[in-house]
Amino acid sequence: MSSIPLLTGQDGARLPAIGLGTYDLRGAAGVAATASAIDAGYRLLDTAFNYDNEGAVGRAVAESSVPRESLIYSTKLPGRYHRHDLARHAIEESLFRSGLDRLDLVLIHWPNPRLGLYAEAWKALVEAREDGLVSMIGVSNFLPEHLDRIIGDTGVTPVLNQILVHPYAPQDAWRAANAERGVLTEGYSPLGKDTDLVREPAVTRIAAAHEVSAAQLLLAWSVSLGVIPLPKSATPARQAENLDVFDIELTDDELGELAGLARPGEGADPMTHEEL
Numbered sequence: 001m002s003s004i005p006l007l008t009g010q011d012g013a014r015l016p017a018i019g020l021g022t023y024d025l026r027g028a029a030g031v032a033a034t035a036s037a038i039d040a041g042y043r044l045l046d047t048a049f050n051y052d053n054e055g056a057v058g059r060a061v062a063e064s065s066v067p068r069e070s071l072i073y074s075t076k077l078p079g080r081y082h083r084h085d086l087a088r089h090a091i092e093e094s095l096f097r098s099g100l101d102r103l104d105l106v107l108i109h110w111p112n113p114r115l116g117l118y119a120e121a122w123k124a125l126v127e128a129r130e131d132g133l134v135s136m137i138g139v140s141n142f143l144p145e146h147l148d149r150i151i152g153d154t155g156v157t158p159v160l161n162q163i164l165v166h167p168y169a170p171q172d173a174w175r176a177a178n179a180e181r182g183v184l185t186e187g188y189s190p191l192g193k194d195t196d197l198v199r200e201p202a203v204t205r206i207a208a209a210h211e212v213s214a215a216q217l218l219l220a221w222s223v224s225l226g227v228i229p230l231p232k233s234a235t236p237a238r239q240a241e242n243l244d245v246f247d248i249e250l251t252d253d254e255l256g257e258l259a260g261l262a263r264p265g266e267g268a269d270p271m272t273h274e275e276l
């Protein structure tokens with residue numbers, strides 16, 4: 001089993017340098033897929049209220065022989081529950097659905113700025129942490145101005161910001177803004193789901209030069225940036241393959257070539273995207 005390096009965030013929080021995406025892993029098959037990932041070595045599991053699989057992921061955590069304290073169960077609060085009282089209820093519901101006795105990490109899924117309630121939601125997360133429902137709190141898809149608002153309001157900095165990161169969307173400025181605030185960056189869709197990224201000639205050529213798969217090359221690229229990628233796979237062989245990326249060292253020329261794949265405007269705009 002590969003050993004996954006750890007990154008250090010706010011308040012000394014230690015987070016694995018890679019995690020499992022679980023979107024679409026549901027029901028008994030979802031439990032089995034999450035269990036095989038834990039067996040392969042994944043310790044950070046990314047679910048969400050809106051994925052309808054908090055129970056499946058929680059079941060795999062509860063049934064695993066890996067000690068509970070070695071696993072990070074991470075979920076996300078949906079936009080329709082941003083109002084302070086609703087946010088508290090939703091976090092309690094996430095905890096109930098997980099079947100666990102605590103959540104390790106809760107993120108606000110999207111800022112939904114048109115609703116204008118993400119600052120209330122953040123206060124509810126801060127209180128849930130104080131009350132012991134959750135150990136760490138963070139955000140997802142938060143632009144720098146959203147981070148500044150919640151940090152300014154509460155004095156509490158999110159441990160991480162989960163955003164779209166892959167070579168079409170390298171997010172240089174956004175990642176730098178996270179880092180300036182002491183916020184780790186988690187990367188979603190690191191394999192470029194719903195794009196042709198794994199078939200890009202630059203990606204397949206550099207992968208072949210390192211004798212690794214395109215997926216491994218993309219994950220090594222995320223890791224080289226200090227981003228925590230969250231590859232999703234339901235397939236045990238791919239789950240293991242996706243963990244075997246920490247010995248891949250990209251040259252400056254290769255990084256430069258991959259930087260050339262950036263497409264301005266890739267991904268949904270958090271100022272207008274509504275995730276309810």
Ligand SMILES: NC(=O)c1ccc[n+]([C@@H]2O[C@H](COP(=O)([O-])OP(=O)(O)OC[C@H]3O[C@@H](n4cnc5c(N)ncnc54)[C@H](OP(=O)(O)O)[C@@H]3O)[C@@H](O)[C@H]2O)c1
Pocket residue numbers: 020021022023024046047109140141162163187188189190191192193213215216230231232233234235238239241242
């Ligand atoms: N915060 C947010 O707003 C947000 C948004 C999107 C996603 N996320 C999170 O990020 C996670 C990952 O993103 P994603 O699910 O969008 O996409 P992804 O991880 O970029 O891609 C997943 C796709 O790649 C395939 N795949 C996995 N490993 C592979 C390999 N080694 N070779 C070839 N294909 C491979 C998977 O197929 P198989 O499963 O069949 O192997 C699946 O079709 C999600 O599951 C979710 O946890 C968060």
